[in-house]
Amino acid sequence: MTFTVREARPEDSEQIVRMIKELAAYEKLADQVAQTTEGLVQDGFTQAPYYKCLVAEVPADQACRGHTLVGYALYFFSYVAWKGRAVYLEDLYVMEELRGQGIGSAFLRVVAEIALQNKCSLLNFVVLSANFPGIDFYQAKGAVDLTKLEGCHLFRFEQEQLAKLAAGKGQNVTAPPSQ
Numbered sequence: 001m002t003f004t005v006r007e008a009r010p011e012d013s014e015q016i017v018r019m020i021k022e023l024a025a026y027e028k029l030a031d032q033v034a035q036t037t038e039g040l041v042q043d044g045f046t047q048a049p050y051y052k053c054l055v056a057e058v059p060a061d062q063a064c065r066g067h068t069l070v071g072y073a074l075y076f077f078s079y080v081a082w083k084g085r086a087v088y089l090e091d092l093y094v095m096e097e098l099r100g101q102g103i104g105s106a107f108l109r110v111v112a113e114i115a116l117q118n119k120c121s122l123l124n125f126v127v128l129s130a131n132f133p134g135i136d137f138y139q140a141k142g143a144v145d146l147t148k149l150e151g152c153h154l155f156r157f158e159q160e161q162l163a164k165l166a167a168g169k170g171q172n173v174t175a176p177p178s179q
Helices: 010-026 037-044 103-117 132-140 146-150 159-167
Strands: 004-007 052-057 069-080 084-094 122-125
Touching (some): 004 103, 010 037, 010 052, 010 069, 069 103, 069 122, 084 103
Parallel strands (some): 084 122
Antiparallel strands (some): 004 052
C-alpha cells in the first residue's frame, strides 16, 4: 500500500466530512454529527484556524471505495497548566478496509513530530471505552490511560448548558461564609 500523509487543504473538506461521518457510524454516534463542509473550511482554513488536519492519500489506482483520501487526523494546540504546551488529537481515522497498513501509525508519527517542533510536552486524546482496537493500538505505541492511572473523568457542556452558564442560570452558587 502506497500512501502519503499531507496537510489537508480546503478542497479536502467534503471528503473529511465523509470520513467524520464514517467514524461516527463506527462509534455508533452517527446521529451526533453536525459538521458541514462549509464549517470545516471556515474553522480550519482561515488566518486563525481552530484546528489543523492531516489526510492520508492513496494513488487513484489504489482508491478505496472510489476515494483517494482514506484517513484523517484532526488536531489542535492546547495548553495544560501543569505541563505547558500540548497537542490535542480530536480524531484519528483510517477507512476500515485499510487499517493495519501503517496509516494510523504514520498519522501518530507526524502529529508527534508537529508537537515536538512546537515545543509541546503532551499529546492528549480520548478513546471510547468500547473501542478496544483503538485502545490496543494506542497502548501498543506507549500511550498511558489516564482514567486508570489518575482517575480523570472527561466532562462536557453542550450548547444548551453553555447558554445557561453564560446567562448565569441554573447555578446554585453561594458566597462562602465570612470569617
